[in-house]
Amino acid sequence: MQCQECGKRPATLHFTKIVNGEKAELHICESCAREKGELIPGTSSGFSIHNLLSGLLDFETPNPMAKQPAAKCETCGMTYAQFSKIGRFGCSHCYKQFSERLDPLLKRVHGNTVHVGKVPKRAGGRLKTKREIDRLKKEMQGRIEREDFETAAQLRDRIRELENEMSG
């Protein structure tokens, strides 16, 4: 995609802004962005990640059927408006409170919405077991395809054990 400003260089920066309910997309190259004073990560133009975030946070969920998210975190008192202004949460419950609007934002920032990394031993025990069950199920499938039914049966038993542990 070419830059919308100069039409010469490839567009490397993509913004979506909602102005008065109208969605506007902007695709520009870095040099035009610098000239326009749009702020880019890693350049000298005084960019702060929180500035960029507040631009992204105005993004409304496009699905009108989506439930209206809580406007305020009941635990710490931070409002969504406050959050979108400073780009930081007040407490861990804000993630739940603002969850409806969060995924589009996280998708833009990280390209993903689900954690796959390290899990704390105590608090994350359930998740660890869940991941282990998924892994064992995949392995079991492979064993069945290779007609190694004995190992598959052992894996099935282990999966049941873990599933019982989780529900218990």
Added chain:
Amino acid sequence: MAKRKYVKQALSQWMNGVGPDSEVVISSRVRIARNIRNMPFPLMADPSRSLSVMEQLLGVAESGRLNGLGKIEQIRLTDLTELEKLVLVEKHLISPNLANDSRNGALILSPNEDISVMINEEDHLRIQCLSSGFQVHEAWDAASKIDDIFEEQVDYAFDEKHGYLTSCPTNVGTGIRVSVMMHLPALVMTGQINRILSAVTQVGLAVRGLYGEGSEATGNLFQVSNQITLGQSEQEIIENLFQVARQMIEHEKSARSKLLTESRLRVEDRVRRSFGILSQAIIMDSKEASQRLSDIRLGVHLGLLPEVNELVLNELLVSTQPGFLQMTFGEAMSPEDRDRSRAELIRSRLATIS
């Protein structure tokens, strides 16, 4: 009271060792952000809550669980002067953010200063491991071990979907930021730097200048770090950065050898001139100092300045910063005073070796 070494000495002990690929990578760093379950993040915490966060986290150090690190320091930010905080920022041991807003902020520091744990920064806990040269995997292993030690004592804010919950959504998930500080003079001189930096930003990494005003790169120093923290495992994040940095190192090295074969006299002249100026100048502003020190660093690694070693350069990199100058020559200096003292410091340091 005598100043302690972490504010008195410019160079942290871990920077004494010459790490792998140190001709291009000055240091590697991994930072892990964590928060305590059911406690508001520092931004929204009232003083009594942030105090209890601080006490709980310092308690882990107190309990001796960090014993493996040797004799650690526990420092409350309120016990430091503004200048001492600035010095710690210049040594990369605390962030400017913690220095500026340090109510109930604290620091746990290992004897080598290679591990620094910040309390009540943007998140309750920020574990940082530094190593000299190109050692991102090693830095991650060290940081992850400290993380495990805290996790034995502290219930982290963790969510099955979003992972470790952080104050800023740019850190959520793994909470890790891995970065390398690189010296890339040959890529700058040969005009390849912009192309390479734009390629780097397209694979999800960020590049910042170092020690500059804002984020301008001074002294050809660049910091490359991951931007994505959610949806990739720590290993993937580190490996991605490792591979990209590896390629940047190779590009820089080949640009250097090309400079040496194609324009040796010009490079040698530039390096020797910078050495001459730094050894003789009476006034030296910070921008010129970092550019000239960059020339010298390049000269050392190209074998053009056998009399200078890397250690001196690493020390000057830190000790010519405003905080350190004021620590050495007296507080409250005007910019003119600083430029004079900077020149004096560099002159005398270089005089001892030539």
